[in-house]
Amino acid sequence: xxxxxxxxxxxxxxxxxxxxxxxxxxxxxxxxxxxxxxxxxxxxxxxxxxxxxxxxxxxxxxxxxxxxxxxxxxxxxxxxxxxxxxxxxxxxxxxxxxxxxxxxxxxxxxxxxxxxxxxxxxxxxxxxxxxxxxxxxxxxxxxxxxxxxxxxxxxxxxxxxxxxxxxxxxxxxxxxxxxxxxxxxxxxxxxxxxxxxxxxxxxxxxxxxxxxxxxxxxxxxxxxxxxxxxxxxxxxxxxxxxxxxxxxxxxxxxxxxxxxxxxxxxxxxxxxxxxxxxxxxxxxx
Amino acid sequence: xxxxxxxxxxxxxxxxxxxxxxxxxxxxxxxxxxxxxxxxxxxxxxxxxxxxxxxxxxxxxxxxxxxxxxxxxxxxxxxxxxxxxxxxxxxxxxxxxxxxxxxxxxxxxxxxxxxxxxxxxxxxxxxxxxxxxxxxxxxxxxxxxxxxxxxxxxxxxxxxxxxxxxxxxxxxxxxxxxxxxxxxxxxxxxxxxxxxxxxxxxxxxxxxxxxxxxxxxxxxxxxxxxxxxxxxxxxxxxxxxxxxxxxxxxxxxxxxxxxxxxxxxxxxxxxxxxxxxxxxxx
Numbered sequence: 001x002x003x004x005x006x007x008x009x010x011x012x013x014x015x016x017x018x019x020x021x022x023x024x025x026x027x028x029x030x031x032x033x034x035x036x037x038x039x040x041x042x043x044x045x046x047x048x049x050x051x052x053x054x055x056x057x058x059x060x061x062x063x064x065x066x067x068x069x070x071x072x073x074x075x076x077x078x079x080x081x082x083x084x085x086x087x088x089x090x091x092x093x094x095x096x097x098x099x100x101x102x103x104x105x106x107x108x109x110x111x112x113x114x115x116x117x118x119x120x121x122x123x124x125x126x127x128x129x130x131x132x133x134x135x136x137x138x139x140x141x142x143x144x145x146x147x148x149x150x151x152x153x154x155x156x157x158x159x160x161x162x163x164x165x166x167x168x169x170x171x172x173x174x175x176x177x178x179x180x181x182x183x184x185x186x187x188x189x190x191x192x193x194x195x196x197x198x199x200x201x202x203x204x205x206x207x208x209x210x211x212x213x214x215x216x217x218x219x220x221x222x223x224x225x226x227x228x229x230x231x232x233x234x235x236x237x238x239x240x241x242x243x244x245x246x247x248x249x250x251x252x253x254x255x256x257x258x259x260x261x262x263x264x265x266x267x268x269x270x271x272x273x274x275x276x277x278x279x280x281x282x283x284x285x
Numbered sequence: 286x287x288x289x290x291x292x293x294x295x296x297x298x299x300x301x302x303x304x305x306x307x308x309x310x311x312x313x314x315x316x317x318x319x320x321x322x323x324x325x326x327x328x329x330x331x332x333x334x335x336x337x338x339x340x341x342x343x344x345x346x347x348x349x350x351x352x353x354x355x356x357x358x359x360x361x362x363x364x365x366x367x368x369x370x371x372x373x374x375x376x377x378x379x380x381x382x383x384x385x386x387x388x389x390x391x392x393x394x395x396x397x398x399x400x401x402x403x404x405x406x407x408x409x410x411x412x413x414x415x416x417x418x419x420x421x422x423x424x425x426x427x428x429x430x431x432x433x434x435x436x437x438x439x440x441x442x443x444x445x446x447x448x449x450x451x452x453x454x455x456x457x458x459x460x461x462x463x464x465x466x467x468x469x470x471x472x473x474x475x476x477x478x479x480x481x482x483x484x485x486x487x488x489x490x491x492x493x494x495x496x497x498x499x500x501x502x503x504x505x506x507x508x509x510x511x512x513x514x515x516x517x518x519x520x521x522x523x524x525x526x527x528x529x530x531x532x533x534x535x536x537x538x539x540x541x542x543x544x545x546x547x548x549x550x551x552x553x554x555x556x557x558x559x560x561x562x563x564x565x566x567x
Binding site: 207 | 346349350351352353367369370374375376377378379381382383385387389390391392393394398402403405406408410413414417458459462464
């Protein structure tokens, strides 16, 4: 027996907006391949396959001699230092900026409920730190760490200092923005409850928002440290030291056996930091 | 001059909110309060009853100064909060402690910090920060924790406590705040019915001891009638009665809960019956 109410209602038509967005994305992907003249079939051509095989075989066997391994210890350690010091600098720069860049602390939202209504010009004035910090974070973030490092190499000379500054500044931009977003998403009811007891807005943030967001902030910072490890390798290519610089040198000298060893070491280092950070993050969340 | 003896004085207070999903510019508003006038003396004990959506929480937030009315006047301890700001406003807010239905504690902090958060209005930002690292005024915190029976939970993380224990921590926070007035929004809504009377008695006892004004939003009519000498009935943003419990009839309660889904036929009569069986405690 058919239930009279079981026939489905008519499906709403696809809106013009939905169609435009989907078509737009598809067009962007197709044109990206077209304009970069990327042709995957080229890789499979018989000539290039042979060249690739020869190139790959040149890396074997990796140079595992004790004397060489011993010389890579310092660069490996330097890569870890680059990532760690860079991330630490990023927290130092990014956290205070994120406090300024959290809209719910300065512009609107629960933390302001019941507060006196301010005039438009006052509101504009209160919002100044917010806009300045957003502008700073966006600038720091939109320039990649490699470019920052290149600039700092000119200023601070070759070596880890330029790499630390590069990671520090670029990651401060990322951390600051993400921190602000995490804190904007935090439950504001506990903080509003504190404001109702007569606490100031900074006190409500200190007790009501920061402790609740702390684990998420820490977890994201650890993830950034892990990314910093990979970034540190790349920065070596512009003279910031570490394993990256050794890889660059060995490639330039056509010492492919050594390049292989260094790449394996980098892989192990990244895998190790990945394991450490995911273990710690699991503990925090 | 009369206003000065009054703890809370509201005159023709209106408040409306934009409807969820709707745009306020299109005029989709929900009227939460529609001309509320009431005055509560310092030290009085009052229960506010009414169906969900009647405006009980909005009224409470008017009184703890986390909402401003669209129109109408509010005086708290004789002061017009719309005329003050900054430090003065914070001092006025510190005079009223609030207990929330969801407790609104910080789950990741230890109970001791949630209790001490009631002291923030007297602390500088530096002392507040220092206290998070090494708690200040522990003796005070321990004293209020003892009063509500959570002394042994002082160093526990708040989210590891049971619902009842968390509520006691929230009460301890208002005690350490040492406010003149205490507001509570549905404090027994998430409490085991058998413990509802114990909790309300505790709140009454704590406020009587320090002669605090206490205003409690309640969904449970029998509990309200048993424990409070003054009952305010709020329906669709308007006060429809403001009477001592003896004068409340089942007809009034039926009017109060008119159109409410949870209201079952004849329940109002049972509520009155319960009061007759169990006369006012204390």
